[in-house]
Amino acid sequence: KNQVEQSPQSLIILEGKNCTLQCNYTVSPFSNLRWYKQDTGRGPVSLTIMTFSENTKSNRRYTATLDADTKQSSLHITASQLSDSASYICVVSGGKAAGNKLTFGGGTRVLVKP
Amino acid sequence: SQTIHQWPATLVQPVGSPLSLECTVEGTSNPNLYWYRQAAGRGLQLLFYSVGIGQISSEVPQNLSASRPQDRQFILSSKKLLLSDSGFYLCAWSVLGGHNSPLHFGNGTRLTVT
Numbered sequence: 195k196n197q198v199e200q201s202p203q204s205l206i207i208l209e210g211k212n213c214t215l216q217c218n219y220t221v222s223p224f225s226n227l228r229w230y231k232q233d234t235g236r237g238p239v240s241l242t243i244m245t246f247s248e249n250t251k252s253n254r255r256y257t258a259t260l261d262a263d264t265k266q267s268s269l270h271i272t273a274s275q276l277s278d279s280a281s282y283i284c285v286v287s288g289g290k291a292a293g294n295k296l297t298f299g300g301g302t303r304v305l306v307k308p
Numbered sequence: 309s310q311t312i313h314q315w316p317a318t319l320v321q322p323v324g325s326p327l328s329l330e331c332t333v334e335g336t337s338n339p340n341l342y343w344y345r346q347a348a349g350r351g352l353q354l355l356f357y358s359v360g361i362g363q364i365s366s367e368v369p370q371n372l373s374a375s376r377p378q379d380r381q382f383i384l385s386s387k388k389l390l391l392s393d394s395g396f397y398l399c400a401w402s403v404l405g406g407h408n409s410p411l412h413f414g415n416g417t418r419l420t421v422t
Contacts, residue, residue: 198351203349225408226408228410235415235416235418236415236416237314237398237400237413237414237415237416238352238398238411238413239413240410240411240412243408243409243410245408283351283352287408296354296411297351298351298352298353299351300349300350300351301349301351
């Protein structure tokens with residue numbers, strides 16, 4: 195069964211500190227892995243999309259890594275800001291071979307405190 | 309630039325009443341359109357998707373239906389709401405055929421069935 199597991203479920207960090215979120219998946223076939231940021235009461239917003247051949251990708255203070263062999267990804271937030279408080283969702287796409295089906299993780303809720 | 313509008317933002321409806329949620333996309337043509345439901349702490353669940361006018365695919369059997377009367381309009385409906393229909397409903401679009409393209413989400417509708 196295709197699954198995307200995220201850890202931790204939630205975390206609290208102090209403003210200015212770094213943190214790393216984890217995503218493990220068992221989706222097959224694999225086309226790409228996406229990270230989304232979802233503010234409370236809003237729709238998710240795309241942060242990165244990584245294909246099989248990409249190991250790391252950055253978007254401002256967010257850096258995503260992908261190890262397609264171990265089926266693991268991480269999202270690193272550098273120098274956190276209060277506006278980083280949100281849920282971060284990992285999504286894996288099976289691509290055309292899987293009818294472009296997306297499997298969503300349950301998200302990691304991040305709270306940045308001053 | 310492309311924008312997606314979803315309304316209403318919140319809705320409280322009694323059991324047995326009808327439902328109509330509307331979603332429109334601007335600035336793009338022939339998008340893939342999606343309806344998702346998000347339960348607290350769980351991954352997004354795909355309800356319906358559409359690749360063109362009048363073309364609707366349903367992912368899970370349920371009390372809801374969807375329609376696409378125009379290229380950039382997607383409607384989620386129910387004839388009689390159940391308590392279990394409560395949740396956060398998200399509309400999204402993506403580039404037609406773009407399996408490496410991100411989903412662009414609306415800001416969601418919080419539906420409470422009482």
